[in-house]
Amino acid sequence: MKKVIFAVAFVVLVTNAASAATSSGTLTVTGTVTSAINLTIESAGGTTSGTGTAAATSALGSISRFSAAPTGFTLARGASDWTISASAGVKVDKANLTSTDYTLTAQLGSAPASGVVWKLNGSTLSDSAATTLSSTGTYGSTGSYSWDIVIANSAAAAAINNTINFTATSN
Amino acid sequence: MRARPALAGLARGRMAMKNSIVTAAILLIFGAGTVSAETVTRRLGVIANASGSIELTIQSIGGTPSGLGTATVTTAMGTISKTGPVPTGFTRQIQATKFILTTPVGIRVTKSNLTSANYTLTAALTANPASGVLWLLNNLLLSANTTSTITTTGTYGVTQSHTLRVDINDSTVPQSLNRTVTLSVVSN
Numbered sequence: 536m537k538k539v540i541f542a543v544a545f546v547v548l549v550t551n552a553a554s555a556a557t558s559s560g561t562l563t564v565t566g567t568v569t570s571a572i573n574l575t576i577e578s579a580g581g582t583t584s585g586t587g588t589a590a591a592t593s594a595l596g597s598i599s600r601f602s603a604a605p606t607g608f609t610l611a612r613g614a615s616d617w618t619i620s621a622s623a624g625v626k627v628d629k630a631n632l633t634s635t636d637y638t639l640t641a642q643l644g645s646a647p648a649s650g651v652v653w654k655l656n657g658s659t660l661s662d663s664a665a666t667t668l669s670s671t672g673t674y675g676s677t678g679s680y681s682w683d684i685v686i687a688n689s690a691a692a693a694a695i696n697n698t699i700n701f702t703a704t705s706n
Numbered sequence: 707m708r709a710r711p712a713l714a715g716l717a718r719g720r721m722a723m724k725n726s727i728v729t730a731a732i733l734l735i736f737g738a739g740t741v742s743a744e745t746v747t748r749r750l751g752v753i754a755n756a757s758g759s760i761e762l763t764i765q766s767i768g769g770t771p772s773g774l775g776t777a778t779v780t781t782a783m784g785t786i787s788k789t790g791p792v793p794t795g796f797t798r799q800i801q802a803t804k805f806i807l808t809t810p811v812g813i814r815v816t817k818s819n820l821t822s823a824n825y826t827l828t829a830a831l832t833a834n835p836a837s838g839v840l841w842l843l844n845n846l847l848l849s850a851n852t853t854s855t856i857t858t859t860g861t862y863g864v865t866q867s868h869t870l871r872v873d874i875n876d877s878t879v880p881q882s883l884n885r886t887v888t889l890s891v892v893s894n
Contacts, residue, residue, distance in 0.1 A: 555822070555893045555894070556760045556817070556822070556892070557760070557890065557891065557892050558815065559888065559890045560763065560813075561777070562779050562811065562870075563779070563884070563886040564783065564870070564883070564884065564885055564886075564887070565780065565782045565783065566769075566782070566784060566786050566793070566872075567786065567882050567883060568879075569785050569786065569790065570880050571787035571789040572789070573789045630789070630874075630876035631877075631879065633879065
């Protein structure tokens, strides 16, 4: 008998890929750069803390017409009042801004004690309105502003604590 | 003379047997048309080659991200400036002439059917940054012109932390910062 043989052969050719496996991803970051200015108080009379930031404090200690002036201050006596004087250094930096200069104003945080006057650059400060110190401030340099506290001889002996709020606005 | 019909009959018989074997063989191979009432057997031959593959996913990043755990992630920083609020998950470093935003980015690469011991990760921007803005990953400058190699020894299956950094010069005009970083990974 003639044999009939069916040979079914599966020839599987497995080709191992020689190329490296790859993968990819995307990371999208969104954001918008905006303009900014930054005001810092660089110096002031008295015993200061926080200079170089936007919130500095100066301690004058006990002051009187006939005692020595506080550190960094001078004292001048008038007939009916006396004045202690120093300077305040204010710096305004800008970033991502095309403005060439700025306007600086100052305002007291609270009404001064009776018989006490606060002045910057010769202008009397109040707690009710801002006083313009400069309308052409230069960015990146510390502007020096004269600072006077005038105390009437008639003023009661009391704390004169107050806060000067500086505001810079880009022009 | 009588023997001839007998031989002829034998030859026909062999031919018939041969045909039946062929038919049976065909039916066995293809298994089609089997009308047996008992069983029907079909065989499905599958030929496949399991090839190695890797997958990149972004697991974490600062800002307000979406798509974490996938290969396509978007994160929003919102409005940014030198002095304003810092985007969630970012840190800001202020320098004399610029500010720098950084955030960790968790990138994970997994492998399957692959003997590779580690991977190479590269990154590039899809568009060059605006003037005065730099994008860096692991302190390597990114651009749309060249691909930066972030690591050549990445570990599979582990979320590795990389640092995305954006430098913004003070001289940069206010504008949209949006950019896309393309991450590519190749098995070593």
